[in-house]
Every structure is written in structure tokens, then in C-alpha cells.
Amino acid sequence: MGADRMGKKHEKVAVTAGCGKDSLGAVGVAGVAGVAGATAGCGKDSLEVAGATAGCEEDSLGVGGSAVGCEENSLGAVGVAGVAVGCDEDSFEVVGASAGRMEKILEATGVTKEYIMGEVTVRALRGVSFDLYDGEFVVVLGPSGSGKSTMLNIIGGIDRPTAGSVMFGGKDLSNASERALTAYRRTAVGFVFQFYNLIPNLTARENIVLATELSHDPISPDELLKNVGLGERGSHFPPQLSGGEQQRVAIARAVGKNPALLLCDEPTGALDIQTGVQVLRILKDFNKQYKKTVVIITHNSGIGGMGDRVFNIRDGLIDSVVVNDAPIQPEEVNW
Ligand code: ADP
Secondary structure (H helix, E strand, O other): OEEOOOOOEEEEOOOEOOOOOOOEEOOEOOOOOOOOOEEEOOOOOOEEEEEEEEOOOOOOEEEEEEEEOOOOOOEEEOOOOOOEEOOOOOOOOOEEOOOOOOOEEEEEEEEEEEEEEOOEEEEEEEEEEEEEEOOOEEEEEOOOOOOHHHHHHHHOOOOOOOEEEEEEOOEEHHHOOHHHHHHHHHHHEEEEOOOOOOOOOOOHHHHHHHHHOOOOOOOOHHHHHHHOOOOOOOOOOHHHOOHHHHHHHHHHHHHHOOOOEEEEEOOOOOOOHHHHHHHHHHHHHHHHHOOOEEEEEEOOHHHHHHOOEEEEEEOOEEEEEEEOOOOOOHHHOOO
């Protein structure tokens, strides 16, 4: 048993029996589930976020409570009320936490990213290590060019590190197959960008449906529209909405597929203060309501006060990690 940065104790819970080669039967926090249901016989490269994962095939990521009978390279991983049984040899990873404790969902170790530009090598990340926990709200602060977006893109499976590992559900994203990485992006991660990236000739609702249709466990688009205060605007096209409204649709779209991680790159960067506060309020509410891990990168240090933890990045390194015992509300952010 050890203590994480948030001062909460974690323990390895040995509940895996005979897992498959390289498979990971994993994990759980009894009674904190959030996601219900059982997933049996996941296909190759599938990625399941569910209560129980049984019989996963190669390269699949089962993110769920129980992993049963996993095959080679599969990941029955993570989460809630977890018991893994019937997997084969060489398996590893039984990550667990007892009820009421936060569970680690992602672990980055020694991540570097270099871009070679002719004669010049740009070292965007110079060996960063950090964990992300289930349901936490993390703010990544740092000046322009410090490596924030590079870090988010690597966590999100958009980019791969030059060196280091990023473990999610027991699997290393840095050397996952393209198909597994695509499945990870589609199902486990929701992205929110500074400039919304909505499809202009689809309505607000259709933009959300586009994402929810990719998910095995989506949240209702109408519920999402209502929750972002746009219940009456679902039939409107993005150009008919203000910047703040478009960002709210973009958040609904990102959350709609019910991902484990919500990654936001300067989500308030293009908004005025009042609208920015509304957007942060929605992110915070989603974090609480749907128990999503939210990571926001920003150069606005005032937003740091909202984070359960704040990663300060400078020149490709995490300078410090600050734990906020009493995070402030979006309305209290000093812009
Ligand atoms: P931030 O998000 O903090 O502004 P970035 O992660 O975007 O920082 O960039 C970190 C460094 O990596 C910068 O020097 C940037 O110019 C460089 N960089 C980012 N992406 C690329 C790329 N695709 N090619 C070359 N250099 C890049």
C-alpha cells in the first residue's frame, strides 16, 4: 500500500487469477462504479468502458470492473468492483483501490517528445512523469511553448512520445497498434479545443450524435443539450450560435461518448470572461455529475485554483504539482 500525491492511500489488490500473456486483468473500486453493464467477447481493437469485460481479444481495452478470460495483449482493465479471473500467464497489473479512494487511470513515465526540424531538434517534453486519477480535475498551467499541448496530445493518443510510456488501462499507449490507439481516442477520450471544431453544416444535436454513435455507452444527446443549457437550440447550426454556445456544444459532444478522460486545450481561450466562467462551470459540473477525469490546459493561472491538482509546466518539464485541498468554483476565478 502506498500514498499518492493527493495523500490518498492506494493498494494493490490481488484479484487476478491466471491472466493471459501480456493481458491485464485489473482493478477496482468496489461500489464507485458509475458505469454499469457487462461486456462480453469484445472484438479486436475494441475498447470497452463497462462494468465487466469478458473474453476480450487482442489489442482491446476493456475498461471496466471485471476482466475475465482475456487474451494476449488485451487489457481488461481498470475501474470498479474489479475482479479478474481466468486469464493466462505473464499477465500483470492488478491495480486497485478500496472503496472511497481515487483510482489511478493513467500513468505517464519519463515522457519525452522531440521534433526534428532539419538541423534543429525541438525538445517539447523532456521527461515528464505523472499520474491521473479517476474523477479528478487537473489544471495544466504554463507559458506558451512550454509543452502543454504536446502533453495533452500524447495523453489523448493523438501523438506518440519519442521515449517513455503512457499506461492506460494497463496498456502502454506509446507502442499500441494504430487500431488500438484509434479505438482509445474514439471511446476513452473526449477532446475540447479552443476553437470548438464543430461541423458547421450539422446542427448542434447532430454534432453531438456524431460522437455518441461511436460509443458503446453514450449519454443521451438531449440530456447533454439540456445540461449545457441549450435544450431549445439543438436544431441550430454552429454559425447561428455564439462562441460560448458553440463551446458548450463541443463539451456536450466530447462528454457524449462517455469517455474516461475529458481533455481540454485552452477551452476558454477564445471567450470573454463571463462566457469563460459558464464554460468552466459546465466542465466542473460534468466532472462531478459524470465522474469524469478532466484535464484543462491553460495559460490563465487564475483557473489553476479550480484544480484538485495543478501541474505547472515550464520548458518541457513539470516544474511542480500543487494539490488544492479546497478548489475554488469557476465563478471565483480571478481572470
Ligand atoms: P504549449 O501548448 O505550451 O504552447 P506546445 O506543446 O504547443 O506548447 O509546444 C512545445 C514546443 O514544441 C514549442 O517549442 C513548439 O514550437 C514545439 N512544437 C509543437 N508541435 C510541434 C511540431 N509539430 N513540430 C515542431 N515543433 C513543434
